[in-house]
Amino acid sequence: MNDQNVNLCGMTRRLMVVRSAALAALLASGIAIGDERIERARAAMKKLIGERAIEDGGITLKTPSIAENGNTVPVSVAVDAPFTADRYVKAIHLFAEENPAPEVASFFFTRASGKASASTRIRLAKTQRVIAIAEFSDGRILRTANEVKVTIGGCGG
Amino acid sequence: MAKPRVKISKKIKKAEPFEVKTLISHKMESGQRKNEETGENFPRKIINTFICKLDGEEVFRVKLYPAVSANPFLSFYVTAEKSGELEFIWIEDDGTETQYKKSFEVPA
Amino acid sequence: MKRQTVLFCLSVAAGNLMNTANAADTEDWSSFQVKDRRSGYTYARVETRAIQDDDFDNPGYIWVENGAELWATQDGSKGKSCMDCHDDAAASMRSVGATYPVYLPQSKKLINIENRINQCRTAQMGASAWAWDTEPLLAMTAFIKNQSKGMAVSPQIDGPAAPFFEAGKAFYHQRRGQLDLACLHCHEMNHGRMLRAQRLSQGMSNGFPTYRLKWQTLGSLHRRFRGCNRQVRAIPYAAGADEYVNLELYLAWRARGLPVETPAVRN
Numbered sequence: 001m002n003d004q005n006v007n008l009c010g011m012t013r014r015l016m017v018v019r020s021a022a023l024a025a026l027l028a029s030g031i032a033i034g035d036e037r038i039e040r041a042r043a044a045m046k047k048l049i050g051e052r053a054i055e056d057g058g059i060t061l062k063t064p065s066i067a068e069n070g071n072t073v074p075v076s077v078a079v080d081a082p083f084t085a086d087r088y089v090k091a092i093h094l095f096a097e098e099n100p101a102p103e104v105a106s107f108f109f110t111r112a113s114g115k116a117s118a119s120t121r122i123r124l125a126k127t128q129r130v131i132a133i134a135e136f137s138d139g140r141i142l143r144t145a146n147e148v149k150v151t152i153g154g155c156g157g
Numbered sequence: 158m159a160k161p162r163v164k165i166s167k168k169i170k171k172a173e174p175f176e177v178k179t180l181i182s183h184k185m186e187s188g189q190r191k192n193e194e195t196g197e198n199f200p201r202k203i204i205n206t207f208i209c210k211l212d213g214e215e216v217f218r219v220k221l222y223p224a225v226s227a228n229p230f231l232s233f234y235v236t237a238e239k240s241g242e243l244e245f246i247w248i249e250d251d252g253t254e255t256q257y258k259k260s261f262e263v264p265a
Numbered sequence: 266m267k268r269q270t271v272l273f274c275l276s277v278a279a280g281n282l283m284n285t286a287n288a289a290d291t292e293d294w295s296s297f298q299v300k301d302r303r304s305g306y307t308y309a310r311v312e313t314r315a316i317q318d319d320d321f322d323n324p325g326y327i328w329v330e331n332g333a334e335l336w337a338t339q340d341g342s343k344g345k346s347c348m349d350c351h352d353d354a355a356a357s358m359r360s361v362g363a364t365y366p367v368y369l370p371q372s373k374k375l376i377n378i379e380n381r382i383n384q385c386r387t388a389q390m391g392a393s394a395w396a397w398d399t400e401p402l403l404a405m406t407a408f409i410k411n412q413s414k415g416m417a418v419s420p421q422i423d424g425p426a427a428p429f430f431e432a433g434k435a436f437y438h439q440r441r442g443q444l445d446l447a448c449l450h451c452h453e454m455n456h457g458r459m460l461r462a463q464r465l466s467q468g469m470s471n472g473f474p475t476y477r478l479k480w481q482t483l484g485s486l487h488r489r490f491r492g493c494n495r496q497v498r499a500i501p502y503a504a505g506a507d508e509y510v511n512l513e514l515y516l517a518w519r520a521r522g523l524p525v526e527t528p529a530v531r532n
Contacts, residue, residue, distance in 0.1 A: 068313045069532045072226040072478035099224055100189055106220040107233070113217055114174030114236030120219075121226040123187070151462030162330070164321045182327045184481075227481035228324045 034098055041095055041102035045133060048093060052141045054133075059092070059144040061132045067124060070150035076119035077107070077132045079142065089116030091135045097145075098128035124150045161257045163245060171263050174234035177209065181247055181255065187223035206248040207231060212241045239263050299522035303456075305531050308466040313478065317530035325407060325476040325528020328400075328483045332408020335401060341392025347405075350389065354412055362413030362525045366513050368425040375429045375510045378406050379485065397504035403483050407474045410527040418471050418525060420517035433515030436508055442499030463532065470516040472529020479532055486513060 062076040079089045088111055094104040107118040116134065124130070127149045134142040161181040169175045181204070188201030207219040207229070217233050235243065242260045297304040306314060316322050336354055339346045351357040366377040376384065382405050383394035395402035422430040437448045451460065452468030459465070473486040480488075487509050491501035502508050 064310060064312045066310070068310045069478035071481050074312050074316065076232075096224055101222065101224065103222045104224040105222060108218040108220070110216050112211055112214070112236055113234055114172075115234040117234055118219070119230070119232040121230050123224045123226050160327075160330070162321065162327065178321055180321070180324060180327065182324075228327065230322065230324070 037098045037100070037102070041097045041131070044102045045095060045131065048133065049141055052139055054141045054143050056143055058142040059132050059134050061130065061144050061146050063130050063146045063148045065147075066149040066151065070124045070126070072121050073124050073148060073150075074119065074121050075130065076117070078115070078117035079134045081136075083109075083113070083115055085111050086137075088113070088137050089134050090137050092116060092118065093133045093135075094122070095131040095133070096122070096124055096128055097131060099123070099125050104130070124148055126150050161245065161247065161255060163243075163257055163259050165243065165259060165261045169237075169261060169263050171265075172236060172238055174236045175261075176232060177235055177243065178230070178232040179207070179245060180228060180230050182228050183247075183249075185221075185223065185225055185227045185229065189223065202250055204229060204247045204249050206246075208246045208248075209233070209235070210244040210246075211235060211237060213244070216243075237261070237263055296524050302469070302520065302523060303467055304469050304471055304520075304523045304526065305466045305529065306472070306526060308457075308464050309531055313530055313532065317526070323476065323528060323530055325474070325483050325530065328404040328407040328474070329411045329528060330408075331400070331404035332406070332411075335405055336408060341386065341390035343389070343391040345390050347385070354409065358409045358412040360413060360416065362410035362527060363416040363418055364420055366510050366517070367421065368429070370425075374507060375426065375514055377505075377510045377513050378409055379487075380505055380510065382406065382409070398485050398488050403474055403485065406485065407483060407528050410474070410525060413525040414527060415524050417522050418517055418520045420514055420521065422514065422518050426514065429511045430514050430518065432508075433511035433513065436512045437515050442494065442497035444497040446497045448493070467519070468516070469520040469523060470513065471520045471523045472526035472531065474527060475529045475531050477531050483528060486516075 058080060060076075060078045060080060062074075064073065067073045075094065077092050077094065079092065081087075081089075083089065089109050091106055091108045093106045095102045096104050104122050105120055107116075109116050122130075127147070129145045129147050131143065131145040136142075161179060164178045166175040166177070183204050184202070185204065186199050186202040188198055190199045191197070192199050201223060203221060203223055203225070205221050207221065208215055209217040216235055219231060221229060229247075240260070240262045242258055245257045245259075247255045292307075294303060294307045297306045306317065309317075316324075320326055333354075336347045336351075339349075347354070361378060365381070366375045368374070369376040369381075379397060379402055382402065386392040387394055395405070420426075440447045448468060451465050456465050456467045470486050473489070474483050475486075475489075476483050477489075485504065487504035487506075490509050490512065491504065494501040
């Protein structure tokens with residue numbers, strides 16, 4: 001039936017234009033939400049760090065490059081520097097830059113920890129950066145980030 | 158809350174960090190999930206705090222947010238000079254606490 | 266060919282445009298592979314396999330341990346526990362996970378582990394049946410099947426079980442749903458290929474009940490069947506239905522020789 005300029009997918013040209021515009025709007029709003037979340041994450045981290053200077057690196061953040069499933073992503077974090085009674089890691093905070101809320105978990109260590117290392121499993125809503133921020137007892141701040149790819153699998157499940 | 162599981166490393170040396178692993182069954186309802194029938198989100202209900210104490214004193218603590226997966230798994234390290242007891246506490250949003258104790262041996 | 270099938274083929278093809286040779290296809294999977302039959306373990310990512318490999322890290326063991334407790338707990342009007350009749354599960358249930366579902370003469374059809382548990386509860390214990398995919402039934406099923414961990418899956422498909430095996434086989438090959446797909450289209454004809462961003466497995470059942478990272482909980486094989494059926498836009502059968510139990514036998518035959526992995530950890 002070709003009386004309406006119907007193409008192979010059964011769409012008219014008008015419908016295709018409308019649908020392309022809707023798709024573009026959807027993509028744009030997706031990008032906008034992403035930007036909003038990154039801003040919110042930045043604000044949360046700024047609130048935590050305050051005016052302290054940030055050093056990039058010095059944290060071993062282990063995340064899979066591609067998550068098997070975004071609902072359960074194994075993460076482990078460790079600060080390599082020696083852990084001494086005078087200078088130890090007080091806390092390591094995990095943030096997910098584009099989750100509905102940026103905070104993921106905060107690990108608080110004491111001298112009796114002996115080692116600033118912890119593991120857990122987290123939820124990631126989409127492909128994004130996981131950011132670890134470490135606070136030393138002497139005020140030093142370390143930061144590192146890994147991108148984790150989160151995909152939609154199979155038939156949409 | 159259901160029964161927690163705790164594993165303390167068997168290879169403990171005096172004054173050297175040893176690994177402790179914990180797992181507890183909990184849905185960690187994030188507050189983001191939508192109830193298809195009512196159209197409202199299922200209300201948030203998570204474990205928001207985990208504390209580990211060594212002979213009564215806090216050695217490690219975690220603040221958990223809804224982004225922690227269900228059945229929270231936590232692994233961390235503890236250092237001890239002598240044999241002792243670890244106490245583990247999980248605290249839910251409504252204040253409910255689950256406690257668990259396990260002792261360990263430090264060879265002389 | 267129906268349009269839906271065309272679209273399906275296109276999406277598999279699209280997924281495979283980016284799919285260069287996968288190292289996992291040539292890896293030595295030892296007991297997780299028998300001839301060309303591969304456990305879902307071999308399609309999982311390395312971090313996921315690590316969770317399964319450690320009996321502590323594996324959250325499925327929460328249910329196995331709960332099952333062990335329930336095994337020794339009295340329930341029902343007759344005041345019995347499973348242990349009262351079946352003693353030590355490690356002995357009495359040893360091969361159940363590797364051989365079920367089996368033909369039950371009393372009912373003249375196949376019975377699987379979940380339905381057998383409920384049959385025991387109602388007929389022998391005077392207790393109520395546990396609903397599918399609720400905590401106690403998951404725990405007991407995982408506990409029982411875990412007694413066979415490491416044993417080779419070896420179902421009996423001849424004798425009185427034969428017609429039910431054939432029914433399960435027919436189900437596997439039957440197109441269904443709006444997408445008009447049969448199990449074999451994904452799990453036999455396209456395993457190893459990418460369907461969107463996920464690698465299709467052979468759909469082996471040797472690790473069920475399984476802790477799925479997606480579900481964030483342990484789930485039954487029939488729950489997985491229902492999900493698969495829904496995903497091809499077919500109306501699923503009820504968990505525990507004859508159709509699914511028959512399919513279980515066919516799947517057990519497909520998995521013959523692979524080790525029981527319950528509780529497995531998968532996507």
